[in-house]
Amino acid sequence: MRLSDVTLREGDQLPGREFTAEQKVECARALDGLGLDFLQPGFPATGEKDQQVLSELAGTTDADVVGLARALEEDVDAVVDTEVEVVELFVSVSERHLDHLLGMAREEMLDMLASAVDYAHDRGATVHVTLADAFRTEQAHVLEVAETIADVPSLTLADTVGARTPASVRDYLDVLSTDLDLGGVGVHFHDDLGCATANALAAYEAGVGKVDVSVAGLGERAGNSPLEEVVVACAVDHDDDLGVETADLVPTCRTVLETLGESWDDRKAVLGRTVGEHESSIHTTAMLTDPATMEPYAPDRFGGERHLVFGAGTGESGARKLLERAGVSTSEERVTAYREALADRGPLGLDGALALATERFGEE
Known part of the structure; x- marks a missing residue:
C-alpha cells in the first residue's frame, strides 16, 4: 500500500491555522526523507501561497508532489502551471453532496469530471481522482465513475465525514472488489468516530493500493489517519513497513509538528x-x-x-x-x-x- 501524505493541505484547512509557504516546504522535504510515495501539500486554486509551495517542490523530491483541484479547467491550470507530478481532481458523488454541495444531477457530475480529466490529460498531466463522500455512496455509482474515467490510474474513496467503522469499510470494499481492482483504489479517512487508523488497516487488509495519511492525524475536524500509527501498525502486525525509513519516523513527525507550531499530547500513540x-x-x-x-x-x-x-x-x-x-x-x-x-x-x-x-x- 502506497502512502500519500496530506498533512500540509489538510492541516492548513483547520480553523485558526495558516501555515506559511516556508513551513510547508520545509515540512514537505522532511516528510520526503521518510520515503513516502506522494506528498499533497496544497490546493493551488486557493491562492499564491500554495502555488509557490508546489512550484518550489516540483521536480525536487523523491515523492510525487500532488496538487489538489476541483473538476474545473481553472483549477487544473493552477496545478499544471506549478509543474508538479500529479493533478488530484476531486468531486462529490453521494446523493446528499450532489444535492447540497454541487447542486447538480449525477449525469452532470460525470460529464464535468470526464471533461476535467480530458483537459488535464491534454495539458500533459498525470491525473488521480478522489471521490468525496464515497463511502456513503452506493457501490454502483462508484463503479459508474470508474468506468467513466477508466484511464485514471488511481481512484481514491473518501470517508469525508468520518462516518465509517472497520466493519463497514471491509463490507464496502468487499462488494466493490467484485468489479474493481482494489490495487488501483485509494482511501481517505477522517477520525470523527475514532476509527481513522483502524479503517486504514481494514482497507490495507482488503488490498487497496493507496491511503491518505497525515502526521499525528492533523486535519479537518478530528483529523485523518495518522501517518505514524498506520506505519507502525502495518510494520508490527503485518511485517510491512510500507517503504518508510522507520528509524526516522518518530523524529520526523515530531519535527514536522514543531515546525508547524502544532503540539501533541504526551499520551499520543507512537509519538507521545x-x-x-x-x-x-x-x-x-x-x-x-x-x-x-x-x-x-x-x-x-x-x-x-x-x-x-x-x-x-x-x-x-x-x-x-x-x-x-x-x-x-x-x-x-x-x-x-x-x-x-x-x-x-x-x-x-x-x-x-x-x-x-x-x-x-x-x-x-
Missing part, C-alpha cells in the same frame, strides 16, 4: 513520551530482563525512546536486578538500603538508578 514510559514495579522488573514483556515494539525501531522509571514504588526484585546490572552484590541489607535510596532520590530513569547504585555502594 509516556507511550514508552514504565513505572510499575511489576512492569519495570520484567523489562530489565526482557523489554518486550510490556511493549508492542521496541521504541527505537521507529526512532522513539523507552523510559523506565524507578523510585518509591520499586520492589525488591526490581532493586535487586538494578544492583546486579550495576555490578553490585545483592545482600538483603543492600537491597533494602537501595530501595530506601530510590524512594528518597526517585523517580529516576534507568541511567540515574544505575548511577545511584554505583554511587551508594560502588562497583564490585
Whole structure:
C-alpha cells in the first residue's frame, strides 16, 4: 500500500491555522526523507501561497508532489502551471453532496469530471481522482465513475465525514472488489468516530493500493489517519513497513509538528513520551530482563525512546536486578538500603538508578 501524505493541505484547512509557504516546504522535504510515495501539500486554486509551495517542490523530491483541484479547467491550470507530478481532481458523488454541495444531477457530475480529466490529460498531466463522500455512496455509482474515467490510474474513496467503522469499510470494499481492482483504489479517512487508523488497516487488509495519511492525524475536524500509527501498525502486525525509513519516523513527525507550531499530547500513540514510559514495579522488573514483556515494539525501531522509571514504588526484585546490572552484590541489607535510596532520590530513569547504585555502594 502506497502512502500519500496530506498533512500540509489538510492541516492548513483547520480553523485558526495558516501555515506559511516556508513551513510547508520545509515540512514537505522532511516528510520526503521518510520515503513516502506522494506528498499533497496544497490546493493551488486557493491562492499564491500554495502555488509557490508546489512550484518550489516540483521536480525536487523523491515523492510525487500532488496538487489538489476541483473538476474545473481553472483549477487544473493552477496545478499544471506549478509543474508538479500529479493533478488530484476531486468531486462529490453521494446523493446528499450532489444535492447540497454541487447542486447538480449525477449525469452532470460525470460529464464535468470526464471533461476535467480530458483537459488535464491534454495539458500533459498525470491525473488521480478522489471521490468525496464515497463511502456513503452506493457501490454502483462508484463503479459508474470508474468506468467513466477508466484511464485514471488511481481512484481514491473518501470517508469525508468520518462516518465509517472497520466493519463497514471491509463490507464496502468487499462488494466493490467484485468489479474493481482494489490495487488501483485509494482511501481517505477522517477520525470523527475514532476509527481513522483502524479503517486504514481494514482497507490495507482488503488490498487497496493507496491511503491518505497525515502526521499525528492533523486535519479537518478530528483529523485523518495518522501517518505514524498506520506505519507502525502495518510494520508490527503485518511485517510491512510500507517503504518508510522507520528509524526516522518518530523524529520526523515530531519535527514536522514543531515546525508547524502544532503540539501533541504526551499520551499520543507512537509519538507521545509516556507511550514508552514504565513505572510499575511489576512492569519495570520484567523489562530489565526482557523489554518486550510490556511493549508492542521496541521504541527505537521507529526512532522513539523507552523510559523506565524507578523510585518509591520499586520492589525488591526490581532493586535487586538494578544492583546486579550495576555490578553490585545483592545482600538483603543492600537491597533494602537501595530501595530506601530510590524512594528518597526517585523517580529516576534507568541511567540515574544505575548511577545511584554505583554511587551508594560502588562497583564490585
